[in-house]
Amino acid sequence: MTGTRDLVEDELELQGRILPASNATFLGTIGELQVVYKPIAGERPLWDFPGAVLAHREVAAYVVAQAFAGPGEPVLVPRTWLREGPHGPGMVQEWQEPDPDVEAVTLVPAGTAPEGYLHVFDGYDADDRLVSLVHEDTAALRSMAVLDVLLNNADRKGGHVLAMPDGRRYGVDHGIAFHTEPKLRTVLWGWLGRPLEEHDRAAVERVRAAVGGELGAALAPLLGDAEIEHLARRCDRLLAHGAMPAPDAGGPAIPWPPF
Numbered sequence: 001m002t003g004t005r006d007l008v009e010d011e012l013e014l015q016g017r018i019l020p021a022s023n024a025t026f027l028g029t030i031g032e033l034q035v036v037y038k039p040i041a042g043e044r045p046l047w048d049f050p051g052a053v054l055a056h057r058e059v060a061a062y063v064v065a066q067a068f069a070g071p072g073e074p075v076l077v078p079r080t081w082l083r084e085g086p087h088g089p090g091m092v093q094e095w096q097e098p099d100p101d102v103e104a105v106t107l108v109p110a111g112t113a114p115e116g117y118l119h120v121f122d123g124y125d126a127d128d129r130l131v132s133l134v135h136e137d138t139a140a141l142r143s144m145a146v147l148d149v150l151l152n153n154a155d156r157k158g159g160h161v162l163a164m165p166d167g168r169r170y171g172v173d174h175g176i177a178f179h180t181e182p183k184l185r186t187v188l189w190g191w192l193g194r195p196l197e198e199h200d201r202a203a204v205e206r207v208r209a210a211v212g213g214e215l216g217a218a219l220a221p222l223l224g225d226a227e228i229e230h231l232a233r234r235c236d237r238l239l240a241h242g243a244m245p246a247p248d249a250g251g252p253a254i255p256w257p258p259f
Helices: 004-009 054-068 139-151 198-211 214-219 225-241
Strands: 012-017 026-030 033-039 080-083 090-094 105-109 117-124 130-136 161-163 169-171
Touching: 004 080, 012 033, 033 054, 054 080, 054 090, 054 139, 054 198, 054 214, 139 169, 139 198, 139 225, 198 214, 198 225, 214 225
Parallel strands: none
Antiparallel strands: 012 026, 026 033, 033 090, 080 090, 105 130, 117 130, 161 169
């Protein structure tokens, strides 16, 4: 595996641009490692994240995911770091090639959720056919839903969940996260109201314990003080509630169902 110094110092060569994407996104290589590169200069400002650097939030999500994972457990976000690139400083993330035959989140004809999938809600597709949004009922995806609560992820689309051939599940595109206001917006509502599994409670406790120490120090260059404080508050609320929360009725940006 390429070392940390090599990832930051070795030449980043671009192979092409990934389209469509809301922000400038490039596919490249560092040595033999394939990566995604998102330069800060190519970010589109967001009205509800004034002055935010989305690349910093991408790296912060990986840092929190590291603390969230138990010893020997896979991290739910691919390796992500900051470095210089051909278009200036930006976020670089290890490329992951998902299994083309597996969809962790998908649309199916209404009422036909496959075995092992949870129903989220019904709606109409582009051809006005009644369909159901469903997602896997797996421990890895459930943990991702819990992590999203901590990140206050406002952009968990189905395409942001990568189903890997080895059974791992990765979440990507965490630029719109860590807001101090309730912004949780996700397709992973299948566990709504269910009690936290002990495994996931332990993960939240690890993050909460680390915020005041090593994790907080790692997040300090990436997020504002208030955003780090609200990360700790979300940990406390989730542990006190003891169940997967419903969307906050006071959050105007959080529709339910998420039409």
